Amino acid sequence: MKPISRFYFNICLVLLSLIGNAQEVSETKKDSIPLKKERYGFRLGVDLFKFSRSFYEKDYRGLELVGDYRLTRRHYLAAEIGNENKTVDDDQLNFTSKGTYLKVGFDYNSYENWLNMENIISIGLRYGVSSFSQTLNSFQVYNPNPYFGEEPIEIDGTQYDGLTAQWIEVVAGMKAEVFKNVFVGFSLRLNRLVTQKRPNNFDNLYIPGFNRTYNGDFGVGFNYTVSYFIPLYKATVKSKEKKENDKKKK
Amino acid sequence: MKRILALLLITICFSSCEKDDICAEETTPRLIIEFYDISNPSNLKNVLNLKVKGEGATDFIVFNESLPIDNPNRYLFGGNKLELPLKINDSITKYSLILNSTSTTNANEDFLQFNYTPQNVFVSRACGYKTIFTLNAAPDGIIKTDAIVPDNFWILEYSILTTNITTENETHIKILF
Numbered sequence: 567m568k569p570i571s572r573f574y575f576n577i578c579l580v581l582l583s584l585i586g587n588a589q590e591v592s593e594t595k596k597d598s599i600p601l602k603k604e605r606y607g608f609r610l611g612v613d614l615f616k617f618s619r620s621f622y623e624k625d626y627r628g629l630e631l632v633g634d635y636r637l638t639r640r641h642y643l644a645a646e647i648g649n650e651n652k653t654v655d656d657d658q659l660n661f662t663s664k665g666t667y668l669k670v671g672f673d674y675n676s677y678e679n680w681l682n683m684e685n686i687i688s689i690g691l692r693y694g695v696s697s698f699s700q701t702l703n704s705f706q707v708y709n710p711n712p713y714f715g716e717e718p719i720e721i722d723g724t725q726y727d728g729l730t731a732q733w734i735e736v737v738a739g740m741k742a743e744v745f746k747n748v749f750v751g752f753s754l755r756l757n758r759l760v761t762q763k764r765p766n767n768f769d770n771l772y773i774p775g776f777n778r779t780y781n782g783d784f785g786v787g788f789n790y791t792v793s794y795f796i797p798l799y800k801a802t803v804k805s806k807e808k809k810e811n812d813k814k815k816k
Numbered sequence: 817m818k819r820i821l822a823l824l825l826i827t828i829c830f831s832s833c834e835k836d837d838i839c840a841e842e843t844t845p846r847l848i849i850e851f852y853d854i855s856n857p858s859n860l861k862n863v864l865n866l867k868v869k870g871e872g873a874t875d876f877i878v879f880n881e882s883l884p885i886d887n888p889n890r891y892l893f894g895g896n897k898l899e900l901p902l903k904i905n906d907s908i909t910k911y912s913l914i915l916n917s918t919s920t921t922n923a924n925e926d927f928l929q930f931n932y933t934p935q936n937v938f939v940s941r942a943c944g945y946k947t948i949f950t951l952n953a954a955p956d957g958i959i960k961t962d963a964i965v966p967d968n969f970w971i972l973e974y975s976i977l978t979t980n981i982t983t984e985n986e987t988h989i990k991i992l993f
């Protein structure tokens with residue numbers, strides 16, 4: 567698994583470089599150094615976590631495409647679009663949730679690259695919308711006093727259509743270039759529901775894109791992406807940033 | 817960087833509590849019956865050695881869980897507030913109530929049949945669904961019959977206080993004896 571080991575090597579590099587940050591600043595920035603140019607463009611990719619889960623988890627099918635566009639030196643416009651179909655088998659309930667979602671927002675790259683590296687350690691925000699349906703496959707009535715015997719599992723099959731949800735996501739992520747223009751990365755997400763359309767006599771227990779709901783309005787997410795960078799143009803690093811670096815030196 | 821690490825930690829914490837949900841809400845209620853004194857209808861009155869068995873159940877209702885299984889006193893009830901489970905997948909539950917069940921001469925059996933409509937209501941992820949009941953309007957909600965060998969009624973009067981059986985926090989039926 568050469569790409570994977572490279573990826574970890576890159577991560578180690580990234581982490582090591584953080585320790586050595588101070589040295590880096592003091593060594594650079596002489597006027598004779600040619601102007602630093604950075605590439606701008608689109609990055610498109612796929613979430614391998616959802617993709618692989620579709621194979622090893624029989625109750626899950628999902629696909630997520632990710633993309634971002636470099637707006638400024640540190641800001642990226644980012645989006646994810648995906649589709650999920652998940653069957654949850656809880657103690658009292660068995661239901662299937664399926665639908666499509668879109669998340670749009672931005673990432674802020676807080677990592678200072680050296681030379682012409684383009685790695686990213688980012689924090690960002692997304693606004694997510696999901697349109698989905700839930701099917702209650704079966705349930706068992708909760709009866710704390712089963713005097714007449716245990717309650718049978720009732721096959722239901724009611725489908726609750728036209729459900730929607732909107733939420734805000736905080737994203738912490740990392741991307742590293744493993745080959746030329748090929749990036750591998752992962753992100754962790756904390757989600758908070760803003761609004762949702764609840765089914766009658768049921769609840770939104772799993773929302774595609776948002777995942778399982780905790781306490782009714784809280785969720786977590788993860789993705790592991792492989793993406794390809796399409797460079798569009800190059801821009802020199804602005805002098806404003808140099809000034810900022812000069813300030814940091816003092 | 818510290819912020820990102822903090823976020824990572826929080827996320828890991830939350831991802832590990834997948835199965836911690838425990839059903840804590842009130843779910844399927846039982847029918848709550850209170851016994852009153854016929855000579856003084858505003859006073860609660862304790863029944864004596866009442867044994868209760870539902871039609872279709874394998875055994876009498878256990879009221880004294882702490883007693884060993886072979887002790888017949890497990891099934892005796894001596895209070896004034898009786899809780900009876902209703903059948904969830906049926907619209908009829910019939911109970912046999914035997915007063916003075918330990919006495920060979922004084923035991924008196926009456927039957928109460930409850931007619932109702934069950935309804936499944938969603939509670940939460942952990943609890944799933946509960947069943948609530950609506951008793952049929954009088955006189956159909958409760959039907960009182962005597963033992964096969966008639967021994968007169970010990971239940972002299974009864975009344976439905978509410979037909980909506982949704983919680984155990986209120987009394988649904990009042991019995992005078």
